[in-house]
Amino acid sequence: MPKCELHLHLEGTLEPELKLALAQRNGVDIGQSSVEEVRATYVFDSLASFLGVYYPAMDVLVTEEDFHDLALAYLRKAASQNVRHAEMFFDPQVHVGRGVAFETVVRGYHRAVVEAHAELGISSALILCFVRDLPVASAEETLRAALPFRDLIVGVGLDSDERGNPPAKFAAVFAAAREAGFRVTMHCDIDQEDTVEHLRQALEDLGTERLDHGTNVVEDPRLLALVRERGIGLTCCPVSNSFVTDDSKAPVIAELLRSGVKVTVNSDDPAYFGGYVNENARALAEAADLTPDELVQLQRNAFEIAWIGDAQREELLAELDAYAALSVPPTA
Ligand code: ADE
Numbered sequence: 001m002p003k004c005e006l007h008l009h010l011e012g013t014l015e016p017e018l019k020l021a022l023a024q025r026n027g028v029d030i031g032q033s034s035v036e037e038v039r040a041t042y043v044f045d046s047l048a049s050f051l052g053v054y055y056p057a058m059d060v061l062v063t064e065e066d067f068h069d070l071a072l073a074y075l076r077k078a079a080s081q082n083v084r085h086a087e088m089f090f091d092p093q094v095h096v097g098r099g100v101a102f103e104t105v106v107r108g109y110h111r112a113v114v115e116a117h118a119e120l121g122i123s124s125a126l127i128l129c130f131v132r133d134l135p136v137a138s139a140e141e142t143l144r145a146a147l148p149f150r151d152l153i154v155g156v157g158l159d160s161d162e163r164g165n166p167p168a169k170f171a172a173v174f175a176a177a178r179e180a181g182f183r184v185t186m187h188c189d190i191d192q193e194d195t196v197e198h199l200r201q202a203l204e205d206l207g208t209e210r211l212d213h214g215t216n217v218v219e220d221p222r223l224l225a226l227v228r229e230r231g232i233g234l235t236c237c238p239v240s241n242s243f244v245t246d247d248s249k250a251p252v253i254a255e256l257l258r259s260g261v262k263v264t265v266n267s268d269d270p271a272y273f274g275g276y277v278n279e280n281a282r283a284l285a286e287a288a289d290l291t292p293d294e295l296v297q298l299q300r301n302a303f304e305i306a307w308i309g310d311a312q313r314e315e316l317l318a319e320l321d322a323y324a325a326l327s328v329p330p331t332a
């Protein structure tokens with residue numbers, strides 16, 4: 001099935017093999033010397049404990065080549081699963097905070113975008129995420145750094161630790177980003193403290209175009225109606241959910257899908273959670289008894305809410321329709 005990925009953190013695609021290779025290439029001591037040892041550190045049971053493993057791992061990313069290699073490895077994997085378009089988050093503040101130039105990060109990632117398109121026909125775009133547990137001034141500085149690269153970055157998002165870091169904290173920087181022409185999305189992670197208020201701010205005050213996760217919106221009928229009315233997409237990640245909370249939230253994802261909300265299925269941080277798009281679609285299908293038509297609908301939703309031009313959207317939807325018309329039952 002032709003697929004579309006809209007919730008993917010490039011730094012979350014750092015597989016143990018590549019982490020080890022980059023550590024060796026850059027002479028960074030990560031404290032482990034085998035793939036098994038690195039894999040054994042990928043252990044967590046909450047968003048905060050996940051982030052505690054995730055951020056230090058980024059120390060191995062130093063040169064433009066490193067960022068390029070990371071993104072190209074992901075795009076090759078995605079293309080092997082017939083992902084036709086991917087929109088990929090990245091966290092520049094974490095790299096800049098380690099002394100890596102903003103430009104090094106963006107140029108490396110962008111080079112992979114260009115090469116993957118030429119090599120594999122997969123299209124992709126970059127979404128700059130503000131790290132919500134860093135100060136607002138840092139987000140503002142990051143937006144300023146991004147302006148000269150406006151053509152290489154399709155939109156802005158908001159990620160990292162949501163606790164005590166509501167969307168409202170970033171209202172001004174999101175307004176400035178929108179003014180500069182960036183598309184807008186943001187994480188409202190699963191089962192967070194004050195989740196309904198965060199969702200309200202994201203939707204009503206910051207005017208987000210998509211919600212990354214966002215399934216707690218079922219707790220507020222008024223906000224749910226708003227999501228439906230505006231055609232706001234939800235980028236769900238069932239395998240990730242089962243790591244950072246106590247379940248995959250498959251029933252609520254399926255309920256939203258069946259009620260016509262533009263739900264999509266994505267992989268979040270596949271190197272850490274052990275599932276790319278296919279594994280996420282399969283996990284959701286099994287947990288919620290999705291029909292073949294519902295699996296197609298997840299991808300239709302994704303192509304509909306993707307930040308691409310109308311011609312590309314029509315082309316991708318036509319590919320999906322052609323797939324759906326085949327008599328064989330669809331599989332992820
Ligand atoms: N950064 C990487 N993955 C994330 C997630 N699932 N939630 C918030 N921030 C993240």
Ligand code: ZN
Nearest residue numbers: 007009212268
């Ligand atoms: Zn995420």
